[in-house]
Amino acid sequence: MSTSTSAERVVEIGMPRLSDSMEEATILSWLKRPGDDVARGEGLVEVETDKATMVYESEIEGVLEEIVVDEGATAALGAVIARIRVDGAHGATPTPPPAAPAGAAQTPSSGAKGKGTVELEFREAVLQALDEELAADERVFLFGEDVAVAGGVFAVTPGLQETHGPDRVFDTPISELAMTGAAYGAAITGKRPVLEIMFGDFLALSMDTLINQATKYWFLTGGRQSVPLVIRSVVGAGGRFGAIHSQMPVSWLTGITGLKIVAPATPADAKGLLKAAIRDENPVVFLEHKRLYTLKGEVGGDEVVPIGRARVAREGRDLTLVTAMKGVHDCQAAAETLAADHGIDAEVVDLRTLRPIDLETVLGSVAKTNRVAIVEEGPLTGGWAGEMLALVAEHGLSDLDDAWRIATPNTPIPYSPPLEDAHLPGPKRIAAEVLQRVRSKTSP
Structure with missing residues (x-):
C-alpha cells in the first residue's frame, strides 16, 4: 500500500480466494475502468476459477486507480490485480475484525443503533x-x-x-x-x-x-x-x-x-x-x-421471525405492491417515485416467506387500496405471482378494481449488463407500469 496524502491512499486489491481449492484464477472482464468510481459491494471484476465464473464485489469504496492484471490473464491467489484510491470522502480501508473469542464466529463489529x-x-x-x-x-x-x-x-x-x-x-x-x-x-x-x-x-x-x-x-x-x-x-x-x-x-x-x-x-x-x-x-x-x-x-439480538408472516414495508392508500427479496427495495423505490412525481400512494407488502403465504396481510392491504400488482423476479409464466393473484381473486374479488403481474420475460437471463438490467423488474419499470395502469383505468 502506498500513501499519497494523510487523507488519501491507494489500496492494493489482491486476487481473492473464491474456493478452497483455488490456487489461481483468470480475469475474464473488468466491470470498472481506471477513473471509475467504485462503491462497496459493487461488481469490480469477473473472474473464472477452477469451479465457476463469478463476479468479485469491491470491499472498499473509492476510485479505480490502476488495473494490474489485464483481461484474459491469470493471476495467483493473493496477487495484486488492481489498485483503488480511497480518500476522506470514500473512507479508509476497512479494518479487519478482531480475532473472535471462543464460542463466537468472526462477525464484523457494528455500532449500536438502539436498545439491543x-x-x-x-x-x-x-x-x-x-x-x-x-x-x-x-x-x-x-x-x-x-x-x-x-x-x-x-x-x-x-x-x-x-x-x-x-x-x-x-x-x-x-x-x-x-x-x-x-x-x-x-x-x-x-x-x-x-x-x-x-x-x-x-x-x-x-x-x-x-x-x-x-x-x-x-x-x-x-x-x-x-x-x-x-x-x-x-x-x-x-x-x-x-x-x-x-x-x-x-x-x-x-x-x-x-x-x-x-x-x-x-x-x-x-x-x-x-x-x-x-x-x-x-x-x-x-x-x-x-x-x-x-x-x-x-x-435485533436473539429475535426469531415467525415463518409465514408478511409485513407491510410501506403504508399506502392507492395501490398494493406485493413482492419479496430484492423486489421489496425495488418496489419501495418505485413507490417513492410515484408519490413524489405523480401523487400515487403505493403500499408495499413484503411476503418474507413464499410458502406458506400470508394471504391475510395481502387481503387486508387490497381491501384498503382496491388495486394490486404482484412483482416477481422470475418468468411471467408459471411463477408464484400467478398463484398469488389467483388467491387474491378467489378470496378478495369484491375488493378488486384491478390486478396484474410484473415479472421477467419468458427468456433466459442475459449476461450483457444493459440487457440484464432491462430484463429485470427494477424501480423504473415498476413505476412506469403502475403509472400506465392507473392512468388507463382512471381515464374517461
Whole structure:
C-alpha cells in the first residue's frame, strides 16, 4: 500500500480466494475502468476459477486507480490485480475484525443503533444466525461447497469452522444430490443439518431427495418422524453471472407439499427467519438474493421471525405492491417515485416467506387500496405471482378494481449488463407500469 496524502491512499486489491481449492484464477472482464468510481459491494471484476465464473464485489469504496492484471490473464491467489484510491470522502480501508473469542464466529463489529440492536450487512446477519444456532444446539451442523475453509464464495460463513470445529462446519465435493441425501439422512436420525447449495440454479440436482424423500417422510411415517433440514441457496440476477447462475427457482418449488420457502429482504429478517428455519421441524429452503448481501440494516439480538408472516414495508392508500427479496427495495423505490412525481400512494407488502403465504396481510392491504400488482423476479409464466393473484381473486374479488403481474420475460437471463438490467423488474419499470395502469383505468 502506498500513501499519497494523510487523507488519501491507494489500496492494493489482491486476487481473492473464491474456493478452497483455488490456487489461481483468470480475469475474464473488468466491470470498472481506471477513473471509475467504485462503491462497496459493487461488481469490480469477473473472474473464472477452477469451479465457476463469478463476479468479485469491491470491499472498499473509492476510485479505480490502476488495473494490474489485464483481461484474459491469470493471476495467483493473493496477487495484486488492481489498485483503488480511497480518500476522506470514500473512507479508509476497512479494518479487519478482531480475532473472535471462543464460542463466537468472526462477525464484523457494528455500532449500536438502539436498545439491543446493531447495524449489520445482510451477509453478516446470516453469519450471526448460523453462529448462534450452532452454539445453542449441538445437533446443528453446516456443510456445503467452500463454506468452511474459504468462508463461502460470497463471504457469508467466515470463522464458523474455527469456532465450531471441522466436525460441525465442513466443505464437500461438488455433488448437490449427494449433499441433499446426506442432509436428509442426518435429519431423520436426530440432527439438524444446514446445507448450502452455492447457487439456487442447481437446486434441480437436489429435487429427487427433496421432493420424494424429505418432504414426504412425515406423511409416510404417520406424523411420527420430522425432517428438520435447511437448504440455504444464493439466487437472483443483477450480478452479471449469466443465465445459469442468476435464476430464481421459486416456481420450481412452490408446488412441493411439505416444503417451506423463506425469502428475506432485510438483514433483520435474514437473521430472524434463518433462526426460525433452523428450529423448524420441516424441510425449509432459505433463499438469499446475491444483490442483498451488502445491504445494511438494524438487527435485533436473539429475535426469531415467525415463518409465514408478511409485513407491510410501506403504508399506502392507492395501490398494493406485493413482492419479496430484492423486489421489496425495488418496489419501495418505485413507490417513492410515484408519490413524489405523480401523487400515487403505493403500499408495499413484503411476503418474507413464499410458502406458506400470508394471504391475510395481502387481503387486508387490497381491501384498503382496491388495486394490486404482484412483482416477481422470475418468468411471467408459471411463477408464484400467478398463484398469488389467483388467491387474491378467489378470496378478495369484491375488493378488486384491478390486478396484474410484473415479472421477467419468458427468456433466459442475459449476461450483457444493459440487457440484464432491462430484463429485470427494477424501480423504473415498476413505476412506469403502475403509472400506465392507473392512468388507463382512471381515464374517461
